[in-house]
Amino acid sequence: MFQPKVTRTKHWHFAIDVEQLGWLTINTQGAPVNTLSREAITELEALVAQIEELANAKQLVGVILLSGKDSGFIAGADVSEFDAMSDFSVLPEALKRTHALFQRIENLKIPVVAGIHGFCLGGGLELALACHYRIAVNDDKTRIGFPEVGLGIFPGFGGTGRSIRQAGPIDAMGIMLTGRMLKAGAARGMGLVDKLVRHRDMLGWEARKAVLQKRKSGVAGFTKRIMGMGPLRGYAAGKMREQVAKKARKEHYPAPYALIDLFEKHGNDWQAMSRREIEPFVPLMGTDTAANLRRVFFLSESLKKQGLKGAKFARVHVIGAGVMGGDIAAWCALRGMSVTLQDLDMERIKPALDRGKALFKKRLRKKYEVDAAVMRLEADPTGKGVSRADVIIEAVVEKLEVKQAIFGGLEDKLKPGAILATNTSSIELERIAEKLKDPARLIGLHFFNPVAQLPLVEVIRSTFNTDAEIGKGAAFALAIGKSPVVVKSAPGFLVNRVLMPYMLAAVERVQRGESKELLDAAAVAFGMPMGPIELMDTVGLDVGKSVARELGHAVGDNTQFADLVAANKLGRKSGEGFYKWVDGKAVKGPVPEGRDMAALGRELVKPLIDMTEIVVAEGVVANADLADIGVIMGTGFAPFLGGPMRARRDGKA
Numbered sequence: 001m002f003q004p005k006v007t008r009t010k011h012w013h014f015a016i017d018v019e020q021l022g023w024l025t026i027n028t029q030g031a032p033v034n035t036l037s038r039e040a041i042t043e044l045e046a047l048v049a050q051i052e053e054l055a056n057a058k059q060l061v062g063v064i065l066l067s068g069k070d071s072g073f074i075a076g077a078d079v080s081e082f083d084a085m086s087d088f089s090v091l092p093e094a095l096k097r098t099h100a101l102f103q104r105i106e107n108l109k110i111p112v113v114a115g116i117h118g119f120c121l122g123g124g125l126e127l128a129l130a131c132h133y134r135i136a137v138n139d140d141k142t143r144i145g146f147p148e149v150g151l152g153i154f155p156g157f158g159g160t161g162r163s164i165r166q167a168g169p170i171d172a173m174g175i176m177l178t179g180r181m182l183k184a185g186a187a188r189g190m191g192l193v194d195k196l197v198r199h200r201d202m203l204g205w206e207a208r209k210a211v212l213q214k215r216k217s218g219v220a221g222f223t224k225r226i227m228g229m230g231p232l233r234g235y236a237a238g239k240m241r242e243q244v245a246k247k248a249r250k251e252h253y254p255a256p257y258a259l260i261d262l263f264e265k266h267g268n269d270w271q272a273m274s275r276r277e278i279e280p281f282v283p284l285m286g287t288d289t290a291a292n293l294r295r296v297f298f299l300s301e302s303l304k305k306q307g308l309k310g311a312k313f314a315r316v317h318v319i320g321a322g323v324m325g326g327d328i329a330a331w332c333a334l335r336g337m338s339v340t341l342q343d344l345d346m347e348r349i350k351p352a353l354d355r356g357k358a359l360f361k362k363r364l365r366k367k368y369e370v371d372a373a374v375m376r377l378e379a380d381p382t383g384k385g386v387s388r389a390d391v392i393i394e395a396v397v398e399k400l401e402v403k404q405a406i407f408g409g410l411e412d413k414l415k416p417g418a419i420l421a422t423n424t425s426s427i428e429l430e431r432i433a434e435k436l437k438d439p440a441r442l443i444g445l446h447f448f449n450p451v452a453q454l455p456l457v458e459v460i461r462s463t464f465n466t467d468a469e470i471g472k473g474a475a476f477a478l479a480i481g482k483s484p485v486v487v488k489s490a491p492g493f494l495v496n497r498v499l500m501p502y503m504l505a506a507v508e509r510v511q512r513g514e515s516k517e518l519l520d521a522a523a524v525a526f527g528m529p530m531g532p533i534e535l536m537d538t539v540g541l542d543v544g545k546s547v548a549r550e551l552g553h554a555v556g557d558n559t560q561f562a563d564l565v566a567a568n569k570l571g572r573k574s575g576e577g578f579y580k581w582v583d584g585k586a587v588k589g590p591v592p593e594g595r596d597m598a599a600l601g602r603e604l605v606k607p608l609i610d611m612t613e614i615v616v617a618e619g620v621v622a623n624a625d626l627a628d629i630g631v632i633m634g635t636g637f638a639p640f641l642g643g644p645m646r647a648r649r650d651g652k653a
């Protein structure tokens with residue numbers, strides 16, 4: 001009987017079958033996803049040497065590279081090694097070795113075919129691109145892309161040139177510069193993948209056929225390549241710089257600019273581009289930006305590890321179909337939950353259902369998926385969904401008596417173990433829970449507006465709660481794809497508490513006659529996504545005024561702020577606040593020149609950072625790391641600085 005020849009290493013498995021096909025499988029030991037760690041690469045070097053020998057001896061007809069994990073192909077290089085790898089004495093050598101290894105794979109005379117399911121990202125995609133042919137599963141889980149810019153670098157295992165070879169410069173640079181992840185169909189359309197199959201079980205069979213037929217991926221066609229040639233390349237690079245500049249400043253995020261420079265020099269010759277990528281890559285890895293972005297990455301990953309294990313949520317009941325309740329309900333339905341939505345009458349629920357449908361159409365591709373989501377979101381004016389729900393979220397008007405009355409009427413109807421939550425933004429949880437027989441049941445799940453765009457959910461803990469309720473709340477936030485940060489019930493919780501003094505200090509400066517355009521520009525120059533005055537207009541001056549009062553910073557009567565509110569100039573939503581708003585954009589005047597923007601920016605964010613320190617000292621969040629990731633996710637605070645606490649520690653703010 002035929003015995004397959006098998007080589008097993010810690011992370012790889014290589015077996016040669018009766019047809020002399022080599023099946024190379026990666027299965028990173030002790031981890032839920034595959035990564036290309038140094039160890040995995042060293043093992044692969046030995047396996048490739050074995051493959052070379054077998055190919056030369058004509059004992060192997062081809063190699064099929066697959067993943068042994070359900071989670072996907074390869075998620076990238078091992079980010080936990082990046083700090084050590086930033087050492088200039090180690091990094092260039094390590095990169096050169098990996099480049100040489102991938103080149104040896106590409107040089108093999110026998111076909112090498114990659115079969116991709118799930119995540120195929122960063123270094124994983126670079127390895128797949130060094131294979132001769134790529135097959136991917138065409139389902140919703142497949143994600144193909146280069147997320148490196150989010151870590152302050154760009155592809156460094158030869159992926160810059162190889163992606164241009166396959167997809168042409170515009171598409172390839174587009175995905176490298178944005179970090180956008182592609183679904184299988186889009187990757188196929190770009191030329192990064194050659195063939196699609198419907199199920200993971202079909203990968204092996206299709207890959208076998210590809211090897212036996214010696215299929216080889218073609219390079220991008222002339223019409224795609226042309227943008228990398230001659231003077232057109234300079235023009236394309238200029239356009240790319242313009243696009244990137246709209247999102248990120250060079251002094252904050254140097255990686256995309258360095259990638260464009262590399263493209264401008266070598267974009268017509270993919271081999272040169274790959275070879276030369278090492279030189280600009282090495283200094284990027286050592287920047288503070290890259291170190292801070294890695295920290296943000298690990299902190300946001302750590303949020304995913306919270307939550308009570310095994311908690312399951314299928315049905316959600318939301319009370320209050322206004323701005324927040326309606327959008328929370330729609331979001332939960334989008335994420336697969338069955339949702340009942342309650343308000344005083346049907347008329348108040350209808351607009352929320354319409355908004356929900358618009359969201360489903362935007363986020364889901366297929367009509368049957370949209371229809372199914374619409375079915376999952378059900379109007380429920382009488383509250384019949386309460387007794388079946390695993391999670392109940394209250395989002396009615398911000399009035400203590402109304403909230404107390406609602407919860408008082410719910411308690412006896414609940415399913416045992418159901419989460420009972422309020423989305424209040426300013427009322428102490430203890431006061432809402434006061435009238436409950438079991439006040440420990442009530443937690444806060446504080447979402448941010450707009451719900452579909454902001455990833456953070458503050459899980460609010462009252463003095464009554466135990467770890468179990470909070471763990472369940474965090475698990476629910478994760479189940480709907482949000483990032484939970486646990487915060488003690490204290491006025492303003494975390495995000496509103498730190499934002500308010502920052503916005504109000506800027507408003508006061510405008511009141512004293514400073515230019516709002518200047519202040520907003522200085523905050524953006526510091527690294528905020530939006531200046532404080534524009535943010536106040538976006539939040540809504542009425543909302544800002546009431547939150548300010550709750551936090552003890554009441555807005556004075558004879559101020560521009562109070563006058564604007566009195567005149568119903570509430571900001572973006574009413575078409576005018578501090579700015580006039582046209583088509584959802586603030587109409588801004590010129591920014592006065594001659595000020596030291598960096599110094600002004602630091603001055604402006606100082607109240608935010610001071611307040612974050614206070615919040616940490618008071619124990620409102622468990623530690624400085626959580627404060628940093630919470631404030632980054634809730635306010636967009638400069639990720640390249642690693643968060644407010646880190647920025648202060650580093651003397652950057």
Ligand code: NAI
Pocket residue numbers: 319320321322323324325342343344348394395396397398399402406423424425426446447448449
């Ligand atoms: P909203 O005024 O848009 O909606 C409130 C809804 O509750 C209305 O549709 C109203 O008819 C309904 N309602 C009132 N009494 C009810 C009752 N007894 N039974 C059923 N429904 C009832 O208010 P919004 O902005 O959605 O706020 C809701 C909650 O979310 C508040 O607690 C607010 O503090 C909080 N929140 C608001 C944010 C925002 O940006 N608007 C952000 C985060 C939290």
